[in-house]
Amino acid sequence: MTELTSLTIAEARAKLSAKEITAVELTDAYIAAIEAANDTINAYVAVTPEKAREMAKTSDARIAAGKAGALEGIPLGIKDLFGTEGVHTQACSHILDGFEPRYESTVTQNLWNDGAVMLGKLNMDEFAMGSSNETSYYGPVKNPWRAKGSNLDLVPGGSSGGSAAAVAAHLCAGATATDTGGSIRQPAAFTGTVGIKPTYGRCSRWGVVAFASSLDQAGPIARDVRDAAILLKSMASIDPKDTTSVDLPVPDYEASIGQSIKGMRIGIPKEYRVDGMPEEIEALWQQGIAWLRDAGAEIVDISLPHTKYALPAYYIVAPAEASSNLARYDGVRYGLRVDGKDIIDMYEKTRAAGFGQEVKRRIMIGTYVLSAGYYDAYYLRAQKVRTLIKRDFEVVFDAGIDAILTPATPSSAFGIADEDLAADPVKMYLNDIFTVTVNMAGLPGIAVPGGLDRKGLPLGLQLIGKPFEEETLFKTAHVIEQSAGRFTPSKWW
Amino acid sequence: MSVDLATVKRVARLARIAVSEEEAARMMGELNGILGFVEQLSEVNVDGVEPMTSVTPMNMKKRADIVADGGKAADVVANAPNSDRNFFVVPKVVE
Numbered sequence: 043m044t045e046l047t048s049l050t051i052a053e054a055r056a057k058l059s060a061k062e063i064t065a066v067e068l069t070d071a072y073i074a075a076i077e078a079a080n081d082t083i084n085a086y087v088a089v090t091p092e093k094a095r096e097m098a099k100t101s102d103a104r105i106a107a108g109k110a111g112a113l114e115g116i117p118l119g120i121k122d123l124f125g126t127e128g129v130h131t132q133a134c135s136h137i138l139d140g141f142e143p144r145y146e147s148t149v150t151q152n153l154w155n156d157g158a159v160m161l162g163k164l165n166m167d168e169f170a171m172g173s174s175n176e177t178s179y180y181g182p183v184k185n186p187w188r189a190k191g192s193n194l195d196l197v198p199g200g201s202s203g204g205s206a207a208a209v210a211a212h213l214c215a216g217a218t219a220t221d222t223g224g225s226i227r228q229p230a231a232f233t234g235t236v237g238i239k240p241t242y243g244r245c246s247r248w249g250v251v252a253f254a255s256s257l258d259q260a261g262p263i264a265r266d267v268r269d270a271a272i273l274l275k276s277m278a279s280i281d282p283k284d285t286t287s288v289d290l291p292v293p294d295y296e297a298s299i300g301q302s303i304k305g306m307r308i309g310i311p312k313e314y315r316v317d318g319m320p321e322e323i324e325a326l327w328q329q330g331i332a333w334l335r336d337a338g339a340e341i342v343d344i345s346l347p348h349t350k351y352a353l354p355a356y357y358i359v360a361p362a363e364a365s366s367n368l369a370r371y372d373g374v375r376y377g378l379r380v381d382g383k384d385i386i387d388m389y390e391k392t393r394a395a396g397f398g399q400e401v402k403r404r405i406m407i408g409t410y411v412l413s414a415g416y417y418d419a420y421y422l423r424a425q426k427v428r429t430l431i432k433r434d435f436e437v438v439f440d441a442g443i444d445a446i447l448t449p450a451t452p453s454s455a456f457g458i459a460d461e462d463l464a465a466d467p468v469k470m471y472l473n474d475i476f477t478v479t480v481n482m483a484g485l486p487g488i489a490v491p492g493g494l495d496r497k498g499l500p501l502g503l504q505l506i507g508k509p510f511e512e513e514t515l516f517k518t519a520h521v522i523e524q525s526a527g528r529f530t531p532s533k534w535w
Numbered sequence: 536m537s538v539d540l541a542t543v544k545r546v547a548r549l550a551r552i553a554v555s556e557e558e559a560a561r562m563m564g565e566l567n568g569i570l571g572f573v574e575q576l577s578e579v580n581v582d583g584v585e586p587m588t589s590v591t592p593m594n595m596k597k598r599a600d601i602v603a604d605g606g607k608a609a610d611v612v613a614n615a616p617n618s619d620r621n622f623f624v625v626p627k628v629v630e
Contacts, residue, residue: 144610242590256590285596354573365550372551374623379616385626386551394553402552406562407569409550410538419536420573425586427579432587467565468572484590509591 046071047212051116051269054215058105058115065101065115068215069094069159072117076161076213082535085208087122087180088130089162097159104157113276114157119214121205122163123170124150124260125249129160133251134178135168137396138377147249148281149218149260156276161214165204168398169368170225170253173473175203176458177400185233185455186211186531190498193534196455199229199473205263206233210531216264216273220250222257223356224451224477227489230263231450231502234491234529236270236519237263239477241509242484243288245274246281254363257356257481266528267490267520271295274512290510298513299520304338306518309443313349314476316452322495323449330447330492330503333525334518344443346434351427352479357471358411358424359482364401365408371396403467432483439508445518448476450489450502476504486512490519491529500529536574537567 046068049057057063073091080086094117101115120126122134125143132138146154154160167177174197175183183203185196187210198207202219206229209217219226221239230237238261245260252258262273275295281287310331315324335341373379373392380395382388397405411420438446452475456463463470480487485506492503503522507515538546543563547554554562612618617625 141614144607144613243593282596282598286590286593287596288591288593289596348579351576351579354576357569357573358576369551373616374625375612376614377616382626385628387553388626389551390548390553393551397552403562403565403569405550405552406543406546406566410542410546410566410570413546413549416536422586423576423579423581424573425588426581426584427576428587429584430579430581466568468568471572 047075050265051215051272065098069098069117079535084183085204086162087165094159094161101157111157116215117159117161119161119164119208119217121218122166123220123251130163133169134166134180136179137371141376148246149277152279153276167201168401170201171400172200175200177398182458183207195458197458199232201225202229206235209235209263219263220260222253223481224474226261227477228451230489232455234500235263236267236490238270238488240512241486243286244278246284246287248283252367254360267523268299271516295516298517301517303518303521306339306444307342307442308334308339309342309344309438309446311344311346313346314448326492326501327449337521344438348430348434352431352482355424355427356478358420361404361408362412362421365405428482435483445514446506448504450504454495454499480506488515488519490522492526
């Protein structure tokens with residue numbers, strides 16, 4: 043019999059509803075897998091086996107009663123950024139030590155309402171600031187993928203590194219993640235998984251620890267395109283508790299899987315061909331173009347002239363919003379407190395001890411660009427550039443382009459504690475060069491595996507869609523998946 | 536634009552983050568690296584361009600002006616490092 047943990051969500055759903063397996067059996071299989079692997083992979087920062095078994099029992103009862111929800115009995119991992127009632131929620135930061143909210147985020151509540159089972163909380167870069175999962179207070183996550191013939195530990199990408207690694211290593215059936223500049227799509231690309239950042243406003247931000255509020259958006263990381271569609275259907279909702287949640291009904295994303303892309307117009311932006319990009323990335327991109335053309339899509343060269351300004355604009359907008367959002371961590375209401383000689387001293391010592399280096403760096407940049415005399419030169423200008431970036435996309439979509447195909451990342455996964463990257467924060471930021479434009483414009487973007495590089499490591503392709511046209515992305519990504527196949531790391535842990 | 540050590544210390548003070556001399560010096564280099572990187576935005580012509588204030592064109596949703604939640608003082612202070620009878624306790628701020 044196949045291992046229960048190797049089942050996709052769709053496969054597990056079929057076996058559960060046919061009563062070939064029980065939710066408790068499935069959950070137990072995942073808990074055993076986590077216990078065996080987590081000391082090595084470090085994907086989970088908190089495992090909740092009792093809660094998981096309790097939820098699985100309830101699922102079995104609901105299945106028996108014919109009242110199964112869309113995700114009934116499916117064991118999921120939850121990124122530590124989502125507020126989960128009475129359970130470790132620390133954004134993998136020291137400053138939120140011991141924080142267990144008395145509320146549940148809308149996205150996770152939606153999942154539980156549909157019958158999903160929570161296995162625990164997943165590792166991530168501190169406050170979702172990072173592209174390698176190395177800024178976590180709980181230490182780096184190891185990528186389940188290794189280069190052929192090498193035992194060097196690689197990063198799973200970030201910030202949703204725990205989510206991506208757990209999905210790739212079969213330590214959960216699927217995971218929640220969040221994406222502010224690429225934090226779903228880059229780790230998905232590094233681990234051979236599928237990750238979608240939906241349109242801004244599609245998933246509620248309520249109860250999710252805030253990083254940069256005008257960019258943050260939740261989405262799933264899954265083993266294949268269908269599973270990602272199933273998960274997004276449950277995560278997305280119209281939420282009166284989030285004023286930026288959009289009043290549009292959530293479509294049945296899974297229904298778009300298998301639909302034809304014949305006659306679709308796919309844009310290929312010339313600005314995504316960057317200096318120093320490895321040949322293999324270019325080859326992957328060409329392969330993706332060929333697959334879509336073979337499936338009947340029309341390939342159109344397009345230009346998005348302000349692409350190169352997206353990353354610098356992001357490094358003004360995101361830190362500015364972060365410095366404001368993270369002002370709440372002051373040692374008074376929750377988390378860490380370091381005593382001082384007066385209240386200011388207490389704030390300063392608490393924040394010095396509680397935030398890691400990358401978070402401090404971004405708060406400092408944000409504070410500086412918002413400080414008196416600099417607002418117009420930095421923040422206002424960056425928001426104007428953002429308008430131009432968004433306009434670039436509007437122009438090509440108005441000209442009849444249905445979706446845009448690009449590489450997901452400029453490289454495959456790199457080593458943990460890479461010295462080059464550690465020495466230069468900007469170099470690390472360049473990981474998000476292909477993904478960050480999508481956040482700046484609020485558009486949906488999906489990363490889907492396209493193949494392996496010559497080291498045997500996964501590479502991803504990205505599809506960018508029109509606002510709220512996630513269905514187009516799912517059906518197009520599925521075409522790529524049908525051609526490329528699926529990729530699973532061989533188990534070494 | 537670049538920052539000097541005095542500016543780094545002033546910004547750290549504004550951000551309420553205690554920094555040592557060594558940290559301030561290290562941060563100065565890192566911040567100048569990032570500021571140098573974002574400097575390229577100055578070459579973009581933004582004349583007459585409106586700043587982006589909303590990702591999707593929509594009116595802000597408003598809730599009905601009614602009490603729908605509350606009475607959760609104990610929940611609100613549950614995670615506080617120091618609280619007393621549902622008040623947050625902080626060092627003395629008024630002489």
